[in-house]
Amino acid sequence: MLDLAIIGGGPAGLTAGLYATRGGLKNVTMFEKGMPGGQITQSSEIENYPGVTGEITGMDLMMPWPQQCQKFGLKHEMIEVTQVSRNSAGNFIVSLGDGTTQEALSVIVCTGSTPRRAGFTGEDTFFGRGVSTCATCDGFFYKGKEVVVIGGGDTALEEALHLAKICSKVYLVHRRDTFRAAPNTVKRVENTKNIELVLNASPKEVYGDEMGVTGITVVLGEGSVRDIEVPGVFTFVGNDVNNGVLQQDDGTFLCEMSERGEVMVTLSMATSTPGLYAAGDMRIEAPKQVVSAAGDGAVAALQVIAYVDEKLHS
Ligand code: FAD
Ligand code: NAP
Secondary structure, eight states: OEEEEEEOOSHHHHHHHHHHHHTTOSOEEEEESSSTTOGGGGOSOOOOSTTOOSSOOHHHHHTHHHHHHHHTTOEEEEOOEEEEEEOTTSOEEEEETTSOEEEEEEEEEOOOEEEOOOOOBTTTTTBTTTEESOHHHHGGGGTTSEEEEEOOSHHHHHHHHHHHHHSSEEEEEOSSSSOSSOHHHHHHHHTOTTEEEEOSEEEEEEEEETTEEEEEEEEETTSOEEEEOOSEEEEOSOEEEOOGGGBOTTSOBSSOBOTTSOBOOOTTOBOSSTTEEEOGGGBTTOOOOHHHHHHHHHHHHHHHHHHHHHHHHO
16 A cells, blocks of 8 residues: 555656655655656756756756655656546555556645647647747747747737737737637737737748747738748647546546646645645646646645544554
8 A cells, every 4th residue: 555646757746756755654656657857858948947047958957856756765657547546445546557556545646737739830840949838938038039929818818918028029829800818818918019919810830940940820811821930939729637547437536626627726735535635737726837836746745744644543
């Protein structure tokens, strides 16, 4: 029986593992389907992790984290978790991709979220080299330069406003001429001088060279093509929370979820199911940053230590 099963080995999962093992939990396993480190390992540069200065890639940042955890006894299994469920004793059953299961007293789910891709040519090739899904992370690289933002929802318009403060000009490319975003946000965008609305426009192809993106072509409503020369393209076309492991055989979720599929948590990262915690990008109102995901992992682990102690000694 595991004291704690951690699902996902990004910043949230690794920090949960560090705090849980260093805090005295003996039997802790982190299940990660790929290499530990999480989605930040795709980033070519991170400059907002406190205390880390100089040019550093996401991979560089995350490299020492697993080793630090292992020093305190965190076990790592490189395998996909297919489901987390609960048995009649109130313990958790972690089902694994190879058909086996493990039982755990507590679980921290940290499977993150996945920004949707818009699907235009070159999007994958230039992802992390001019195509981005995170303005907080990458906006500063385009200080004083022009960028394109794609999308017409709240995220796209709010991020366009954020980028307009840093960049010389933002082209907001949206496939329709009305927005999903809140009317007040739309008004603010319309009143921002350095945002140009490019409406009824679908992204066709992002192009560039070995240094990265140099521009994007968009197809306008009447079929003509417009070329916009920019070094940065931000896509905000929605997000998928990686919540599949919490889905039960009858289609319900193991704990309360928001309408958008995020896990509802308290400030202690506790879900509505005792012993089950969620941390990082997958929880409600997540800022979707490495530093906050790591913070969530620490908070959840400290709660788990108290939960397991009570369970073992009551
Ligand atoms: P993730 O990092 O998504 O980790 C989740 C982990 O769970 C993954 O490793 C995944 O493989 C694993 N997993 C998922 N499902 C399963 C399963 N069923 N079984 C086993 N394992 C599973 N943030 C910043 O603070 N600064 C930046 O500059 C920055 N730049 C970014 C650039 C890019 C290109 C991207 C994509 C993101 C960037 N971010 C940045 C955001 C940051 O990466 C995330 O907020 C952070 O990684 C979230 O951590 P997490 O642990 O919650 O989830
Ligand atoms: P969203 O509301 O689903 O909007 C996605 C946008 O991307 C839509 O405008 C959509 O166009 C466009 N889009 C989708 N696929 C595309 C593609 N392949 N190519 C080009 N454009 C594409 O997503 P979101 O903006 O991330 O917001 C998600 C939820 O969070 C929403 O409920 C939103 O209200 C909420 N949210 C709220 C706040 C806030 O309250 N401050 C902030 C952020 C997010 P169409 O419009 O044509 O479908």
